[in-house]
Amino acid sequence: MSRRGQPNVSTPERRQVILAAALACFDEFGVAATTVDQIRDQARCSIGSLYHHFGGKEGVASALFIEGISDLNAGLLLRLEACASAEEGVRTVVLHYADWVSRQPQLARFLLHSREIHFAPEAKSELKAIYQRHFGAVFSWFGRFVLRGEMKQLPPETYIPIISGPIEDYARLWLSGRTRTPLAEVAEVFAEAAWNAVRAR
Amino acid sequence: MSRRGQPNVSTPERRQVILAAALACFDEFGVAATTVDQIRDQARCSIGSLYHHFGGKEGVASALFIEGISDLNAGLLLRLEACASAEEGVRTVVLHYADWVSRQPQLARFLLHSREIHFAPEAKSELKAIYQRHFGAVFSWFGRFVLRGEMKQLPPETYIPIISGPIEDYARLWLSGRTRTPLAEVAEVFAEAAWNAVRAR
Amino acid sequence: MSRRGQPNVSTPERRQVILAAALACFDEFGVAATTVDQIRDQARCSIGSLYHHFGGKEGVASALFIEGISDLNAGLLLRLEACASAEEGVRTVVLHYADWVSRQPQLARFLLHSREIHFAPEAKSELKAIYQRHFGAVFSWFGRFVLRGEMKQLPPETYIPIISGPIEDYARLWLSGRTRTPLAEVAEVFAEAAWNAVRAR
C-alpha cells in the first residue's frame, strides 16, 4: 500500500510526446497489438500520465485520429480555396492527398487502418461532426461546377470513390511497401484519370 | 461443470462450421478482438477440436483468407476468359468485384481488413504464390490490348488502382454502412469510368 | 504470445480447496482487502483455475456466503423440528446460533460482514430465495404458538431481533476478540432472556 511518485518532468508538451510515441508504435505493431507499456516506453512517461491525459490506449488513438484527419482536411480546404476551375479543383484533391501521404506516411497508414480503433462515443460524435463539416464544404465547392455543366452529373456518393479511389488505392500499395515508385511520380497520372472521369464532354 | 463429450457434428463438415463461425466473429468484433472461445461458442465445438483442425485462431483466419481470395480470383478469371474485347474485360473486372462483394459482404469485409491477420510463414508464401499466379494471368490477358494500342500505356502499377480503386473504395463505403445504395446500382458508373480512364483515344 | 499450461492437479475437490483458502484470507484481511493472488497462493492453484470455477473473487465470496448461510439455516431447521414446545424452540434458536458460531468462527465472521460482498445478480436472487424459504419455515413453525397464546403477539419484524439480537451481538463481540468468555458459557443467559422476552404472561 505504500506509494511514491514525485514528478520528474514538467513538459506542457507531454501530450504531443505521447501522441508521437503512440503513432510510432501503432505503425510498427498495429493498433490492436500495441500495448500501453510500449507507448509508455517510447514516450518515456509514466502509465499514470498516459491515463491522466488520454484515459487509455483508445483515447490516444482517438486523439491521434482526430488530429490527423483534421490536418488532412484543413490542408485540402486551404488549397481548394485557391483553385479557380473544376479541373484545378479535381487535380488538387488528388495531388494534395499524394503530397500529404508522402509527407506523413505513418499518420497516413494509421488513418487508413481506422477500423481497428474503438472510438469512445464522444470521439465518435466529434468525428461525425468533422466529416459533415468537411464534406459539406467540399461538396459545396464543387457543386457549382456540376450545376454549370462543367462536371458530369453522377450519383453523389460516387464522386469521391471516382476521384480519390485510385490515388488512395495506390497510396495503400505504396504505404504497405508493395510498390516502390513514389506517389509524386504517379500522382499526375491519377490526377489526369480523375479529371477525365468526371469532366463533362 | 463436467459434461460427457459426444460429437454433435460429423467431421467432414466440422471445418466449414468453424470457418463460418470464425467469419461471423471476425466480422462482428474484428480479427484481433475475436477470441478462440467466441469462435468455439459460435461453432458449438470444443477448443480441442478447433486446435485439431486449424492449430489456433491465426490458422482459422489464414484458411479463411486463402479460401476467400481464391474464390474471388477464380471467379474473375472464369468471367475474363469469356470476354472478347478490352472494354468487356475492364468492365468485367469492376462488375465481378461488385457482384462478389454484394453476395459475400462478410467475407469481403474480412478480406479488406487482412492487415490485422498474422499469417504463418507457410500461409504467407502460399498467398504470395496465389497473387503471382493471379496477377500474372490477369496482366497477360490484358497485355495484348495494350500492345495492340487499344488501351493506354501507363505505369504498370497504376492499372489496378485506376480500374479497381473506385469500386473498391465504394465497396468499403457500402460495407461499412456509410452508404445504402447497393453496389449493383452504381457498378455501371464505375465500369464506365474505369474504361474511360484506360481506353486509348 | 507463447503459452504453456499442462494440468498438474486433477482434484475434483478443487472448488472446496479454493473456498477454504478464500475463507482464511477473507477472515485475515477482510473481503475487500483480499487479493485474488492471496487466495491463489493459499489454495495452491492457478489464477485461471480460480476464474474457471468461480469467475473471480466476488464469485468465490458469493459461493462461500451461500454455502455458509445454507448450512446455518439447515442446521436450525433440523433441530427445530425436534422441538415440542415454544420455549424449547426459542431456546434452540439461541443455542444453535451459539453452537454454530463456536464451531465455525471464521465462517461466522464472514457471514456477519456480508455487506462488503458485491453479489452478482444471480447470487442475489438465489440468496433471496434462500431467505424466503428459511424464514417462511421458521415463522410457520412458531406461528401456531402465537396463535395458541403461548407466545406474545408482537410486530412480526421484531421477533427475530428480540430473540436472536442479543446472542448475535454477543457473538460479534466474541468473534472480534473483545470478550473472551466462550459463547457456550453465556448462551443459557441469552436463551433465558429470549424466552422471557416473548413468552406470554
Place this chain on the structure above:
Amino acid sequence: MSRRGQPNVSTPERRQVILAAALACFDEFGVAATTVDQIRDQARCSIGSLYHHFGGKEGVASALFIEGISDLNAGLLLRLEACASAEEGVRTVVLHYADWVSRQPQLARFLLHSREIHFAPEAKSELKAIYQRHFGAVFSWFGRFVLRGEMKQLPPETYIPIISGPIEDYARLWLSGRTRTPLAEVAEVFAEAAWNAVRAR
C-alpha cells in the same frame, strides 16, 4: 487541461464539507470501495486539500468515525443523567439509540460497518480511550441499581447485548432497507423487552 486554482470554500468549513462528502461516498460505495477521487469530486475540493486536512482516506474515515461515535455517546450520557430509575435508564438506552439512528441513518450505517476502516495507531488509541470513558460512565450509572437489587445480577459482558442487541439488530434491518417500519414505531417494544430482560423479579 490546466485551470487556475481559486479556493471556492473558505477554510474553516472545508473540513466539514469533506467529511460530509466522504460520508455520502462511504454510504453509497462502502469504505473500502470509495476512492479519494470520489470524495474529492463530491466535496469539490482538490486532492491536495484533502491530504492537507486529513492525510488521506483513512484519516477522513477515522475523523468521521470518532465524531460520530462521540456524538452518539455524548447524547446518551446527557439523557441518562436526567433519568431517575433503572427502568428509565434502560428504556433511555434503547430509545436514544433508536432516535439517533433515525436522525442520522448514513452515519449510523457507517458506524455499524467500522470493520472496514483501517484506523491509524493514534486513532486506535483515541478510540479506545473514548470507549473506556463511555462504558465506564454507563456502567457506573447502572451499577448502583444492580447493587441495590433492582436489576438482575448477570455476567457483565451480557448486559449490553441483552439491552441493546435487539434494537441494534432491528436498526441494521431498517438501515439496510429490508424493513420499512420506522424505528420509532417499534422502539417501545424493544425498550419494554429490554427492561423485562434485566429487571429483578
Place this chain on the structure above:
DNA sequence: TATGAATGAGTCTTCATTCAT
C-alpha cells in the same frame, strides 16, 4: 493553504495453448 500533474506498484482479468482422458 490550495492545486492537480505526475508517478508506478499493485490488482484484476483475459485468453491462447496444452494434454490427460
Place this chain on the structure above:
DNA sequence: TATGAATGAAGACTCATTCAT
C-alpha cells in the same frame, strides 16, 4: 478424433500519494 479443466504470461487499468507551483 473429441473434450474441456488447468495453466500462467501478458496486459489493462486503478488509485493512493507526492510535491512544485
